[in-house]
Amino acid sequence: MLTRNGGYLAPRTDPSPEASRHLQEEGFVVLPKVLDADGVAALRKDVDRVFEHYPPDQRRPDMAADEFRYEMLNRSPAVQELVGHRSILDVVEPLVGEDCHIIANSAWRNPAGREITHGGGTWHCDAGPHIPRSADVGWDDRIPYPIFVIAVHVLIDPMPIECGPTGVIPRSHMSGQAPPSDRRDDMTLTYNDTPVLPLPAEAGDVVAFVSDVWHRRLPTQPGDPGRYFVQIHYGRRDIAQRLQPTADANQLSAEAIDRAGDDQRAKTLIGLHDPFFYDG
Numbered sequence: 630m631l632t633r634n635g636g637y638l639a640p641r642t643d644p645s646p647e648a649s650r651h652l653q654e655e656g657f658v659v660l661p662k663v664l665d666a667d668g669v670a671a672l673r674k675d676v677d678r679v680f681e682h683y684p685p686d687q688r689r690p691d692m693a694a695d696e697f698r699y700e701m702l703n704r705s706p707a708v709q710e711l712v713g714h715r716s717i718l719d720v721v722e723p724l725v726g727e728d729c730h731i732i733a734n735s736a737w738r739n740p741a742g743r744e745i746t747h748g749g750g751t752w753h754c755d756a757g758p759h760i761p762r763s764a765d766v767g768w769d770d771r772i773p774y775p776i777f778v779i780a781v782h783v784l785i786d787p788m789p790i791e792c793g794p795t796g797v798i799p800r801s802h803m804s805g806q807a808p809p810s811d812r813r814d815d816m817t818l819t820y821n822d823t824p825v826l827p828l829p830a831e832a833g834d835v836v837a838f839v840s841d842v843w844h845r846r847l848p849t850q851p852g853d854p855g856r857y858f859v860q861i862h863y864g865r866r867d868i869a870q871r872l873q874p875t876a877d878a879n880q881l882s883a884e885a886i887d888r889a890g891d892d893q894r895a896k897t898l899i900g901l902h903d904p905f906f907y908d909g
Contacts, residue, residue: 649724657826689905737859
């Protein structure tokens with residue numbers, strides 16, 4: 630656990646919620662009933678409005694654009710209020726700091742019975758791993774594993790096993806590695822002999838996981854009702870926001886962009902990156 634002390638990060642000495650500890654140690658946590666029925670209804674109404682008002686945004690070719698809406702806190706007052714819900718912040722702030730911010734914020738509406746059409750349907754971690762290392766290099770248990778980004782799913786609809794809820798492999802965030810590339814679709818994948826753990830949940834629940842943990846949308850089953858939720862990524866202050874693509878939101882002059890031309894490295898060097906993790 631950490632805190633800001635005179636502008637610098639320092640170990641936190643104050644007690645932290647058990648949910649924060651579980652998230653840090655296991656790589657995930659489920660927070661039940663963060664929103665009541667009225668809260669879910671209000672959130673649904675405003676997210677429905679965003680889907681109706683804003684057209685699909687094809688940021689990445691591997692994503693079915695009609696299933697997503699991006700930069701939700703810009704488009705939805707209800708979502709902007711949601712990202713500051715104390716039941717969520719009280720859990721994530723001890724891990725990414727009291728000055729953490731939203732680096733990405735999307736809404737997912739996966740239709741019932743549709744084949745999985747995005748990269749999240751196979752084992753992956755969200756960017757990183759933030760501390761990469763060889764598989765034969767263990768982690769010193771005296772050092773709490775550092776966390777840089779936490780993904781939060783706030784469920785608008787229930788997410789039973791039939792709809793392919795998020796599955797995680799506990800403690801895999803401490804591996805220092807991405808999931809094996811030759812086992813991306815292998816449901817028998819384990820980490821230190823620990824298998825996948827499905828995270829079904831109810832409307833109003835929050836499912837949170839460390840960005841480095843191995844996770845995926847699990848395969849759908851007969852009776853799939855679809856999925857509907859708001860996704861929020863909380864990052865340390867040092868992690869750049871990706872609410873909008875860097876082509877649309879940057880700190881560059883027109884002259885600097887022109888000088889970079891079509892040189893891809895010159896463009897990335899000044900901050901013009903193609904959409905990738907967190908960008909959509």
